[in-house]
Each structure stands twice: as C-alpha cells, then as structure tokens.
Amino acid sequence: MDDIRSKVLLTPQQLDRMRASGADVTVTAVHSINPYTGQQSYTGQRIPGAIDTQAYDDYQSPASPERGQRPLPDIDNLQRKARLWGLRRESTIVVYDADRSMTAARAWWVLKWAGLPDVRVLDGGFPAWCAAGLPTTEEETVVEPSNITLSPGHMLELDADGALLLATKGVLLDARIRPNYIGGPVPEGQPRRGHIPHAISAPAPDNVTDYGNFTDAPTLTEMYKALGVEGQTPVGVYCGAGMSAAHTVLALASIGIEAAMYPGSWSQWVFDPSRPVVMGAHPTAR
Known part of the structure; x- marks a missing residue:
C-alpha cells in the first residue's frame, strides 16, 4: 500500500531524498487567494527550485453558467503555460500548496488529465515541508521553457447525465461539506441547494488529519469502504466546482481506487432547472 500511496503522494522526506539523488523532479507551487477569507497563500517563501502557478488562473477556464464555476482549462492555454513552466513528460512533477492539498489536488488532476504521466502531490504541502526543517527560499526560479505537447482526456470524467447514472449504478460521492449536501432554503434568484439524487455525502476535509496531511491508508480504506x-464498484466524485472532488479522487488513488470526477459539479448541475435536487441528509428524498 505504501508503494501505491507514493505514486501519488510524497512526504517531504521522500521528495527531499529524490531531489538529493539527482532524480528528474520538477516542483510546482500552487498559490491561491482563499475565495472565502481573501487570504493569500503565498508568503514570499517557496521550496527551492519551485515554479509558481496560480490555482484559480492556471488550472481552470473562466466560469460560466453552462459549464460551472471552475471549468477545465482550455488545453492550448494550459499547454502554453506548461511550456513556460518548463514541464517535461520525462520529469516527475510534484505539486504543493499551503492548505491541506486542496488546490494542489486540482492541479494534480488537471495535469494528469492533460497527459502528464507522473504527477504527485507533496503530502501536507508547504507547512509539512517547513515542519520537517527543510530549506525554503525567497528566490524566484528561473525556468528553461519546454516544448511539451498536452492533450485532454487522460483522467476519468463524468458529465451531468453520467453522474446521475453512476449514482444509481455505482457510487457517486459528494465531496462538499455536509451543510451544502443537506441544502436548505435560498434567497430568490440564488442557485438551489441540496445534492444529486442517490449521491452519498463524503466531505473532502475528512481525507486529511488535523496537521493537513492525508490520513493513513487503512483509515482511508475503512472510511470509504463504509x-x-x-x-x-464504479465510483465518481463531485463537489461544488471541481476542487474538493479532485482532492477525494486523489485520496482514493492513494489507496489504489480509480474514481471519475464530474468537473462541472454542483455549480453546473443546478444551472439546468430540470435536473433533480434532493434536500436532506439522506441520498434520496424521504
């Protein structure tokens, strides 16, 4: 199970040893401004050699009612940025953030979706790196551009119809926090609240410990087995807009389970008034 986990998650010590051994590793920092608090994740420090990227600019397209709040990025735009970042197919790409790997997981999923074969997440992110006493720097990384070619479709995806079908034929997990799953009244003109019929509540924050790293494999296995x-059984995941869902897809990958993601997620689902919405704590209306 440790070998499975290390294919998608690396501890700070593992990453440090890989770099010290001369392995071909490209480290990418995923910065963001918290959409709820306005807090900037970037403090001026980074892992030495890390390439700076932006969660809400680089790994998504502009929001639209039809596609949701965080549609997948245009592949040509992503390819242009990947070349500027110096990404190469031969390199192990390690992404990290400063907040429980929530935005790093989205970057991991998008880069895998675009065809990069070996992408991993630094477990615990920048706080774990610092807690391990490993070096940081204010120096910006000078990148040699690459000529990488990307293509979409290398991760399992669901559209709205596919998500609804999987909810009845397999397991569809809702990675949002419980209040959003349960739903409730909303002001006039605001999107409906609730969940896709038959979806099961599985909040993404449960994937991590109080320290921000992913919980151990036996615990994750037991949690999702329940x-x-x-x-x-086929598994799919959605959330509000394709961020927490990627986190859960990553958590499942760390225990050897492949799951599809519904990128449009709830923000796309509720745009169509004909799509059913269930309110309450149960998967189906009672």
Missing part, C-alpha cells in the same frame, strides 16, 4: 467504495 460508503460502498471497495474497489469493485
């Missing part, structure tokens, strides 16, 4: 995810 929700019907045992490795045999």
Whole structure:
C-alpha cells in the first residue's frame, strides 16, 4: 500500500531524498487567494527550485453558467503555460500548496488529465515541508521553457447525465461539506441547494488529519469502504466546482481506487432547472 500511496503522494522526506539523488523532479507551487477569507497563500517563501502557478488562473477556464464555476482549462492555454513552466513528460512533477492539498489536488488532476504521466502531490504541502526543517527560499526560479505537447482526456470524467447514472449504478460521492449536501432554503434568484439524487455525502476535509496531511491508508480504506467504495464498484466524485472532488479522487488513488470526477459539479448541475435536487441528509428524498 505504501508503494501505491507514493505514486501519488510524497512526504517531504521522500521528495527531499529524490531531489538529493539527482532524480528528474520538477516542483510546482500552487498559490491561491482563499475565495472565502481573501487570504493569500503565498508568503514570499517557496521550496527551492519551485515554479509558481496560480490555482484559480492556471488550472481552470473562466466560469460560466453552462459549464460551472471552475471549468477545465482550455488545453492550448494550459499547454502554453506548461511550456513556460518548463514541464517535461520525462520529469516527475510534484505539486504543493499551503492548505491541506486542496488546490494542489486540482492541479494534480488537471495535469494528469492533460497527459502528464507522473504527477504527485507533496503530502501536507508547504507547512509539512517547513515542519520537517527543510530549506525554503525567497528566490524566484528561473525556468528553461519546454516544448511539451498536452492533450485532454487522460483522467476519468463524468458529465451531468453520467453522474446521475453512476449514482444509481455505482457510487457517486459528494465531496462538499455536509451543510451544502443537506441544502436548505435560498434567497430568490440564488442557485438551489441540496445534492444529486442517490449521491452519498463524503466531505473532502475528512481525507486529511488535523496537521493537513492525508490520513493513513487503512483509515482511508475503512472510511470509504463504509460508503460502498471497495474497489469493485464504479465510483465518481463531485463537489461544488471541481476542487474538493479532485482532492477525494486523489485520496482514493492513494489507496489504489480509480474514481471519475464530474468537473462541472454542483455549480453546473443546478444551472439546468430540470435536473433533480434532493434536500436532506439522506441520498434520496424521504
């Protein structure tokens, strides 16, 4: 199980050893401004050699009612940026953030979706790196551009119809916090609240410990097994706009379970008034 986990998650010590050994590793920092608090994640420090990227600019397209709040990025735009970042197919790409890997997981998913074969997340992110006593720097990284070619579609995806079908034929996990899953009244003109029929509540914050790293494999396995995810039944994940869902896809990958993601998620689902919405703590209306 440790080998499975290390294919998608690296501890600070593992990353440090890889770099010290001369392995071909490209480290990418995923910065963001918290959409709820306005707090900037970037403090002026970075892992030496890390390339700066922006969560809400580089790994998504502009929001639209039809596609949701965070549509997948245009592949040509992403390719142009990946070349400027110096990404190469031969390199192990390690992404990190400063907040429980929420934005790093989105970057991981998008880069894998675009065809990069070896992308991993620094478990615990920049706080874990600092806590381990490893070096940081204010120096910006000078990058040699690459000529990488990207293409979309290398990760399992769901559209709205596929998500609804999977909810009845397999397991569809809702990675939002419980209040958003349960729903409730909204002011006139605001999107409906609730969840996709038959979806099971599985809040993404449960994937991590109080310290911000992903919880151990036996605990993740037991947690998702209790929700019907045992490795045999098809699994899909959605959230509000494709961020927390990527986090849960990553958590499942760390225990050897492949899951599809609905990138449009709830923000796209509720745009169509004909799509059903269930309110309450149960997967189906009662």
